[in-house]
Amino acid sequence: MPAKKKRGAQTLVFDQPPVITSWASIAGPKEGQGPWGQDFDWSMEDYLFGEESWEKAENKMLRETVKKALNKRNFDEADTEILMAGDLLNQLVSSNYAARELGIPFLGLYGACSTMAESLLLAAILVDGEFFERVIAAACSHHYTAERQFRFPTEQGIQKTPSSQWTATAAGAVLLEPVGTGPRITAVSIGKVIDMDQKDVSDMGSAMAPAAAHTIKTHFSDLNRPSDYYDLIVTGDLGKVGMAITQELFIKDGLQPEPNYSDCGVLLYDDFQEVYAGGSGCGCSACFLCGPLLKKMSAGEINKLLFVATGALMSPITSFQGESIPAIAHAVAIEN
Known part of the structure; x- marks a missing residue:
């Protein structure tokens, strides 16, 4: 079946x-x-x-x-x-x-x-x-x-x-x-491991951006949704470098007009806080979702959110051995 x-x-x-x-x-x-x-x-x-x-x-x-x-x-x-x-x-x-x-x-x-x-x-x-x-x-x-x-x-x-x-x-x-008051998870897209042979552990955004773009493109294709379906698509956490690459990949992949898009690693901090290209870590997208984003959804300021957390799947051992950085992104559709 x-x-x-x-x-x-x-x-x-x-x-x-x-x-x-x-x-x-x-x-x-x-x-x-x-x-x-x-x-x-x-x-x-x-x-x-x-x-x-x-x-x-x-x-x-x-x-x-x-x-x-x-x-x-x-x-x-x-x-x-x-x-x-x-x-x-x-x-x-x-x-x-x-x-x-x-x-x-x-x-x-x-x-x-x-x-x-x-x-x-x-x-x-x-x-x-x-x-x-x-x-x-x-x-x-x-x-x-x-x-x-x-x-x-x-x-x-x-x-x-x-x-x-x-x-x-x-x-x-x-x-x-299963029941209650609050935003609902309506759909999820399970990511694939994408590896573009990027080996610089000081630039995880570049390694993760292709995985984010692939999952987002697949999500829209699988559900046959227009690219402006969501009020906000937020990745986490590509930082400024990865976010810029992802925006370029949106155009290449035909997601036009460009989705309403940002990144947890860019949003979490102010420029004066000296966080280099932005935030990272499991807690970056976790706290941003469970703080500002869900607060805005409960207030009705965001009604359709696509939350796409990204991960660089390397370890110190693989980096020391000269391995590249595999990456993955999973998408969760949250709607009021």
Whole structure:
């Protein structure tokens, strides 16, 4: 039998679109000082968040964001059937340790910076499929834990290139339910791994842009939608370099007139904040979705949103071995 909910090559359409009934976000000090600081539930005063290490702080960020999303619905951890979350650290330790403390059945996910979209689309599949009634989708990152793992200890003061991006210290979580009040996830497009042989780890935007463009083009093709269907298409997080390339690819791919388009890594910070080409990290798109974007949707300022989180799927080991940077992007259609 053919798959009833599949459309085209990579897209699923839901019979009973899951509802985002609650959401929450925590932002780091730099993110809280940016143009959207007032739209986050909690802005940290420092990077340790009352903990002994950056890694423990990241664990706490995710844990507290999940609790806050549940509390908004007067639920607690015992009311939640499954947590789907991920981060950037080896073996997903931030998510694993948060799940240990929360005591919620847990599926750990890794999609690099695409993890928020991956968790959302899988959570939506589980709710629409009537497997669960309350699912949390979440992601987080911490600037200094990522620097320590992927780049150089900050104490070395390594000079960064203009194409580099600043890993966001942030977390976001949403609660999905089959019924209720809130924006609905109507369709999702599962991305392919795209590799254009880009090897510069200081320019992840260029590596991820083709994956973003491919998924967006496929989403419109699979659903036969005009390129101006959405009020906003937002990628996360290509930064200024990747966003410029993606806009060029829109024209090449025939998405004209150009969609209403921006990028979480560009929007999250002001130019004076010295974040080079913009933001990155799982928490960048997670907090921007669970802060400004869903707030605007609840106010009716945005009614149709295509959220396309992007991920660079390299590791320090593959980079040291001269490998290129594979990338992926997943798309989630959220509509009022």
